[in-house]
Amino acid sequence: MDKLKQHLRAHREQLDIDEPGETTWLNIQAATPVVKKLSPVALLYRYAAVLLVVTGLTIGIRLLLQNKQPLKNADAFAFVTPVLSNNKKQPHTSFPSIAPETQYDPAKKSLANNKKPARIDPYELLGSFSNNYAQLVKLQLKSIRATPVWGEEPSYFSDFKFSLEQMDADEAALRKIIKRDGLDEHLLEQVINIYQQKLDLLKTLKSEIGKVNGSPKPANADSLKSYFINI
Amino acid sequence: MEPVPTILTAVIKKAVAGDNEARAWLYGQYSKAMFNICTRMTGDQRCAEDVLQEAFIIAFKELGKLKAAENFGGWLRRIVINECIRYCKQAVQWKHELLHENHDPAGETGDWWASLDLETVHKAIKQLPGGCRQVFVLYVLEDYTHRDIARSMGISESTSKSQYQRARQLLKQHINTLMAIHG
Numbered sequence: 395m396d397k398l399k400q401h402l403r404a405h406r407e408q409l410d411i412d413e414p415g416e417t418t419w420l421n422i423q424a425a426t427p428v429v430k431k432l433s434p435v436a437l438l439y440r441y442a443a444v445l446l447v448v449t450g451l452t453i454g455i456r457l458l459l460q461n462k463q464p465l466k467n468a469d470a471f472a473f474v475t476p477v478l479s480n481n482k483k484q485p486h487t488s489f490p491s492i493a494p495e496t497q498y499d500p501a502k503k504s505l506a507n508n509k510k511p512a513r514i515d516p517y518e519l520l521g522s523f524s525n526n527y528a529q530l531v532k533l534q535l536k537s538i539r540a541t542p543v544w545g546e547e548p549s550y551f552s553d554f555k556f557s558l559e560q561m562d563a564d565e566a567a568l569r570k571i572i573k574r575d576g577l578d579e580h581l582l583e584q585v586i587n588i589y590q591q592k593l594d595l596l597k598t599l600k601s602e603i604g605k606v607n608g609s610p611k612p613a614n615a616d617s618l619k620s621y622f623i624n625i
Numbered sequence: 626m627e628p629v630p631t632i633l634t635a636v637i638k639k640a641v642a643g644d645n646e647a648r649a650w651l652y653g654q655y656s657k658a659m660f661n662i663c664t665r666m667t668g669d670q671r672c673a674e675d676v677l678q679e680a681f682i683i684a685f686k687e688l689g690k691l692k693a694a695e696n697f698g699g700w701l702r703r704i705v706i707n708e709c710i711r712y713c714k715q716a717v718q719w720k721h722e723l724l725h726e727n728h729d730p731a732g733e734t735g736d737w738w739a740s741l742d743l744e745t746v747h748k749a750i751k752q753l754p755g756g757c758r759q760v761f762v763l764y765v766l767e768d769y770t771h772r773d774i775a776r777s778m779g780i781s782e783s784t785s786k787s788q789y790q791r792a793r794q795l796l797k798q799h800i801n802t803l804m805a806i807h808g
Contacts, residue, residue, distance in 0.1 A: 398738050398793065399765045406766055408743040409750075410661040418660075418674045419652055425678075426685045428645045 439597050443590045446530060454522035458515075516577050520585065527589035534596040535625060538603070542620040545606030554599045555625050561592050599625075634694040641689050648685055655698065656681070659705045661747075665762045666709035667716075668751050680708040706767060710759070710777050717755040717778075737797055749799045753792050760785050761792035 402409070543551075565588045572581050603623070639647035659680065663673035684704050691700055738746065753761060759778065763769040764785070769777070771785040778785070 397736055401736070401738055402746070402765050403768070405743050407658075409665075409747045409766070410658050411744055411747050412657075412661050412664045412670070412673070414656055414660040414674055414677055415670075418678050419649070419656070421678050422652065422681045422685070423645065423648075425682045426648065428643055 435601070439594050442597065443593050446527075446593060447586060447590060450523045450526040450530070454519060454526060457522055458518060516582065520572075520577060520582060524585065524589075527586075527593075531589070531592050531596065534593065534600070538596065538600060538625060539622055541600075541603055541607075541622070543603055543607060543623060544620040545608075548621060548623065550606070551599065551602070551623055551625075554595060554602075555623075557595055558592065558625060561588055561595070564588055599623075631694065633697060637688065637691065637694040637697060640685065651697070652681060655701055659701060662702070662705050662762070662767070663709055665747070665750050665766070666706075666713060666759055668753070668755065668758055672712065672716075676708050676712050677705070680705040683708070702767075706763070707777075710763075713755070713759045714779060717759065737800070741800060745800060745803060746796075749796050749803070752799060753795055757788040757792035757795065760788040761796070764789050 565585070568581065568584055568588065572585075575581075636647045636650050640651055656677065660673060660677050663676045663680075664670060667673045667676060680701070684701050687704075691697060750758065750761065760774055763774050763777075764771065771782045771789070774780070774785040775782040780788075
């Protein structure tokens, strides 16, 4: 090895004088995707939402395949409704059935059995799972509205209300687009996403109410300060 | 759970998972050294930034393929050098009229470089003409052999050797000029 090489290799680190500009890191950041960290609670909500979607879709498809025979009760959805206890003010939560009761008509049934299996119409599928989702959202809302809150001011929960209103507006806009341009896979996915987000939001809100109410109640706070969230 | 023997291993694990803070830490630790390789190879600040940027993007995308975290520095250096070579192969026009000069470093009188401050040397290296500059950097600082240089730059081994001698001569001339001006 020649002496110049030896000398420069021995002092290589001292040759590092230049500094890259700040924009270099910004450009690198922009070009490399960042994975957001999810808390275990958020992950749990996500899994729960996926489970709900799968259940809803399964039921919807089964309904269509069974010649649109409606469900006779809401037992399938009972698991999503939390049991609210330890509160006298809380009304009894009885859940309406998803579809109206229908009387058994053997004539109709025999007619139906003679028909070929109905082809799945995407609009019917959309209608079916929209109904199921909407029902779930309603149940969650009903449960939240019936839960007294005492730990925080109503304004504490205003962000939730605002987000839900925005999601409602998004859903309405989406339905307008579907009405105007027709339904495609992308729009269907967007509708599902909105319902998922709504359910996630409501579950988070319920959890937040639980946390707020669970914190120690001040000794001087009387029960009249409890209120119900108007969402 | 797998043990985490070093900070570097832990950071690399996080960076592989897409953690931005971990990537920023790695960038902070290694960017300066890597950037100086780029400036010496390209001879230009802006081009060096582009090459550095590209190299880090590749590194973060391929980080999952790194087998041992302790090898990260060397692995990143190879990516940076490869990117520099890729850039230089497009940018350098080899001057064939100067390729066959021969010069024996053993015949040089005195260690003319020994008393120089390294900042001057760094600046002088950056001012060498394209071609001989890359050969000089790869041979002297990155410890490539002339065969490696020839293969990676797409030139002959003798071209690599002659370009190295040319770089030495030019470096000496340039530094002498600087010394004459600034004392």
